[in-house]
Amino acid sequence: MATYSNQHWLLSHIRNSFVSTDDTGMCETVMLSDDMPKHFLRKFQTATTTTDSYRRKALAPQRKSLPNRPTTSKNTDTATPTPLALLQSMGTGHSDPPLQEADFVCYPGLDLSDDEDLDTSTHSFDIQMYSEVGAHRFRSNTAQKLEKLDIAKRKAARIKSVNYNEEVLLPERKDFFKRKTVAPKQYRGEQTASTSTKKKSSDDELSDEGVRSKLSEQLAKSPKQVQNKFIEYARFDGTSQVGMQTKRINVYLNMLPEPDRNYPLKICVLSTAKIIEVIGFVCFKATNQYPEVPLKSVRHYALYMTEDNDDMEDFPPLDNREPCSKFGFSHLTLAERRPLPPVTRVDYHSNLVTKSMTSEEDKVNMAEAAVRALQNIDLNGGVADTGGSGNGNAHDKVREYEERMLSHNEMLEAPIYRTYRLSIIDKRFFKYDVTLGVSGERIEIDQHKNTKFWPQKKSVSTPIESVAHCEIVERRQLKALLRIWLKSSSSSTSSTCTSAPLTAGIPVPHAGSGSGGSGSAGTAHSPNSPGHYPQHASPFGFLSGLHHHHSHIRFKHYDFDTDLHTAEQINNKLNCILKMRSSDIRREFLQQRERKQEKQQAKKQLKL
Amino acid sequence: MEATEEQLILATGGYDHTIKVWQAHTGNCIKTMRFVDTSQVNALDRTPDKTRLAACGYQCIRLYDLESNSTTPVINFDGVQKNVTRLGFQEDGNWMFTAGEDHRVRIWDMISAPPHCSRVFDCQAPVNAACLHPNQVEIAMGSQNGGVYLWDVKSVAHEQLIPEMDASIQDVAISPDGHYMAAANNKGNCYIWSLNSSPSQQLSILKPKMKISAHSRYILRCKFSPDSRLLVTTSGDGTACLWKTEDFTKWRELSVENYWVWDVAFSADSKWLFTASSDGVARLWKLQTKSPERKYTGHTKAITALSFKDEIVAD
Known part of the structure; x- marks a missing residue:
């Protein structure tokens, strides 16, 4: 338990736990600059080095120590002497000792932990070995395999099996192979058909014999229905796919009217499908199920993380280009894509809303703020808001403000x-x-x-x-x-x-x-x-x-x-x-x- | 699923190891069944009572129950060697025939439980195609070495022809009126024979009628329409060509550009045609206008087989 007083251990633990439990994919975005020491080292070097040759020399050992992670401190410890030794042996001629990753390690002293055994662990409770005491023990692979085999066996019991290579057993019944006379009606039909086609041989069309099939009838009953415009996404259907990974997701449809939108659409999709293709497939299913709700093109929609009570969360949507297998959500919401600023900022000075506008409510607030600001100027009277236009009369000003209100969006x-x-x-x-x-x-x-x-x-x-x-x-x-x-x-x-x-x-x-x-x-x-x-x-x-x-x-x-x-x-x-x-x-x-x-x-x- | 009674069903299968069942007139997929993980679907056929769907592929023959919600087969054939290329049912459902690359065409007694083999014919070459004569006792076969056979299933009586050397017969067909037999090969040629039933209830008499240079490439399927007035040939050249049996001139050409057209099926009134192609899409064509009226999308790979059983409503 001594480790709990080790701040570095705690830091590392939090970090690893986040990475291992995050199924949003967010950690990848957040931890892009994962290898902090290397990151800092490179940054520092590019900023300070003036000659290319030096940089090359410095980079070579750096590349060598690439697998190092700051969190696995032991590695860093053993690997860092290498670049140092290399650099020194090269004799770069610089008076300052060259920088190395060790100088930038974020969690120095991590390896100073009292408990030697823990050093080899990953500092995360999620990645550690399960001890059999008190903890739930995963079933072994063999147990799972055995169960699968058992299920297959029980299934097979219901399937009648026929040996393909069995002995030929002549049929007992004499009328088993019974020659039938070819239906005279068809025969006659052919005759009349040929005569009728002869009659109008110039015509490129075959005559209608008056027969009508069930298919023709059904097609006539359902006249040219609107083809589902998302039909191309139907191929991502994961139901009963053989040898392909599939994913089951419950998707809430934000655009549906009140009762329906509370119930998710259950889909099964190929794991290889990209998010944009999942959106297409959801649209396809939705169009089949709710033909009365018109949908726009797939580009208008995005999949958002959702609690199972269909509350959309304020996270950005899933990346269209990622395969859906990457995400571990059971519930998602399909909604119109929200506008997203290039950088989302949190506003500490609350007098103006500069947060990204994620909802209609925010937009309204923003509009109000803008109007208030305008009124403010108006009240201040003489304030020239455009260079040197102070002498415009009140009427002009009102019109000017109105015009500006028209460029509402710009304001917002x-x-x-x-x-x-x-x-x-x-x-x-x-x-x-x-x-x-x-x-x-x-x-x-x-x-x-x-x-x-x-x-x-x-x-x-x-x-x-x-x-x-x-x-x-x-x-x-x-x-x-x-x-x-x-x-x-x-x-x-x-x-x-x-x-x-x-x-x-x-x-x-x-x-x-x-x-x-x-x-x-x-x-x-x-x-x-x-x-x-x-x-x-x-x-x-x-x-x-x-x-x-x-x-x-x-x-x-x-x-x-x-x-x-x-x-x-x-x-x-x-x-x-x-x-x-x-x-x-x-x-x-x-x-x-x-x-x-x-x-x-x-x-x-x-x-x- | 009472659906089978009420609605017409199209079944498709292909390289994605699945069999899909579609509502024919809407294009909606009703259910998807797993086939064998290691095999494509070579051919599909439904039992005459429409309750079961038979499918064959590499080292497998399976029968599925269309009326239950289960997607597992009800009958599975064990010990199958090589590809099983075709299967079909006698019109009463008494027996089923299968043709395979093990050189054999087998007749399976489907009345007894479990089904058992009651006849075998050895073609001495991998069998690519087999088709039942409307008289229900003769089977036409086509083999990889170019042989075309007509066999009377009751006996060992058979006829053998080799219309073209060094060509593999890809499909054979007999018109529902029993007048013609067609055999199509991998060179794009289609051979027509006229059939005449012998008065002594013996094997039909074959008379060569003509050769059509139907396609520039591989022919994959040939089939006569239910009214026997049309012959369709599908090919690796991305077309399905319809020929008038009156004089075997080309009547229509349907095109699925850049894809192979693997299989076809007519509606009972011969006015509609389903095609299965390697773009993973099955299409329903209105023959009169050559327009594709429905698309059946959902397969992830090429569709190589389809089955459609229609019926005549009224005159």
């Missing part, structure tokens, strides 16, 4: 986390491929891992509160320049970003190139030169010095290079979020800009 989906692949423009002309993640809580910029040439930069995460505005500053045929404005306060935002101080009298580009020189510039960029992007020499930077008294908020921006479509998507999404939040930063930003524009115009007029 805005806070859902989405990622985009685009390039960030760093120091005027360097471009990196990054992933921009936008959600109702934050935006994230993460440099692509496959960017080999440039050193990996830290990802940046900015809370949505610091995001001021998003705009497309340049639209071309295929390309667009997207700009996201952020509050640049030294305390709140990450220090890795270069800032374009609005209060400084100097033009923005200079500031950018100046501070952008430091290596810690992260994924930030600096604004572009006015020559390159003329619009950037905005009155904004130019005039900012004039009203730095009004505000102490400094703004900086990221520039992204992407196609127009993506740019518009991000622009809409982000501005939608900002509008719904009616953020102060944004208001401040837009007001500043407006003032600047006014003043610039005033200046122009003065010049004129």
Whole structure:
């Protein structure tokens, strides 16, 4: 029992128990990065190594120790010296000792357990040997085989057996083989038929003799019935398959009316059938059984995990591509496929619902939140929610909101986390491929891992509160320049970003190139030169010095290079979020800009 | 299952070791029976009283009860060697014949319990096909070495013909009116003989009538329609061809492209045709329009045999 005080043992136990008892298949998704030490080692190496040769050397022993698992600590223990020895014998010439898996083992000290015997076990009660004391003992294979044979024997007793090779025994009855005269009616029928066909020999059709078979009659009674459109899935029927593994599943049909949907459809399907084929087969059976309930195509449906009381669980549906043998469920629910965001996030800040919308209820909540946010803006009156449109009259505004309500979906989906692949423009002309993640809580910029040439930069995460505005500053045929404005306060935002101080009298580009020189510039960029992007020499930077008294908020921006479509998507999404939040930063930003524009115009007029 | 009385049943069997029973007019599968794990289904036939279904395959012959819900056979033949290629019943159900690759055609007394063998004919080559004459005492046979036989089951009297050398006879058929006998081979040729019953109650007299180059490939089955006005040949070329017995010209061609058409069955009024093909689907064709009216889907592999027993309702 000493093991219970061993945290590592407990960790390992929990893990193994999860893996061995999970029949959802989820553990595979969750534990993709199963071999943590190796995972970390590789990650670390790719991040730090600069020469290929070194990496190759490091990988070779790593491959050798592939079967190691962190949980089977004994193995790791015995295997790890090998890579170390190998590396050292190679004499890599590096001053630092090369890293190895042992440095990353998640459960160090696991093997220090007091009980030596337990080390060989798998740390899971589900995988251990059954002792015969007190525990239920599985019947041996022989016992099961014997029972099977017994059943077969009893079955065979009911089957009459005939020896194929037995002696020929001539029939006793004399009339056993009795010659019959071929039915004269048929004969006559043939005669009349031939004469009638002769009569109209030019005709390619055989005459109707007036005979009618039972089949013709039955077919006539059931006129061209609608062929079951899922007929192609009928072949996955597992009933009475010989030599093929089958699976019996009770499937609740979510689309059926009330009484029926509480009773599962019992199906028997081939184990080799993929989930999508199981769905097809369920549809096939359902169509046969409930012809009055029209079904859509198989793509519309998904199989969800279910308790046997037909309550659907909030897990994602079973993967269409997996064979059904992989899952051990006795009960499933066939339902319309629910929309699934790329990443499901749990929202800790509850003011906006950013959870994936799994039910109609959530959608309603979301819609309400959106409406509330809009009303909020309305009540705030003067809040300009589109750049510089503050002078629109109330009527226009209402219409505008109505229009926006029409793009309901856009509103609803805005806070859902989405990622985009685009390039960030760093120091005027360097471009990196990054992933921009936008959600109702934050935006994230993460440099692509496959960017080999440039050193990996830290990802940046900015809370949505610091995001001021998003705009497309340049639209071309295929390309667009997207700009996201952020509050640049030294305390709140990450220090890795270069800032374009609005209060400084100097033009923005200079500031950018100046501070952008430091290596810690992260994924930030600096604004572009006015020559390159003329619009950037905005009155904004130019005039900012004039009203730095009004505000102490400094703004900086990221520039992204992407196609127009993506740019518009991000622009809409982000501005939608900002509008719904009616953020102060944004208001401040837009007001500043407006003032600047006014003043610039005033200046122009003065010049004129 | 009173279903057998009320509804018409189509039975199919194939390479997936199962026999399926279908409601003929809807295409719904009524039940599935396991055949032998090691064998395909070579041929199916129902007893004239329609209560039992006989199936044969590699080293097995089995009879299933269609009226019970049980899917296990009621009669099983032990000690069968090689493939059993055909079986069929005498019209009263008194006896059953089986043809096998053990060179023999056997007659089984089905009245006695258990059934026992009452006659044997040795073809001296694996027998691919056998068919009962409507007079119920003569059996036509086709062997792998190209021989076509006609045997009077009461005696040892028989006739042997070899229409084509180096060809294997795949199927034989006798028209229900007793006028013609057809034998189809693996070269795609179909030979027709006219049959004339002898006045002395002896073996029918065979007269070669004609040769049809029916298909470019293997012929798998040939069958006459119940009204004897049509002959159907099915082939590995993916077609089933219907020939008018009047002059043996082609009347219709049904196509299941890229698949072998293994077996066929007519409706009693000769207006419908079931086909079994290697795509695992049985089809019901309306001959007049050549249109497939029903599909029977559910087999996971090729369907190699089917059986359908229809009846005439009224004129």
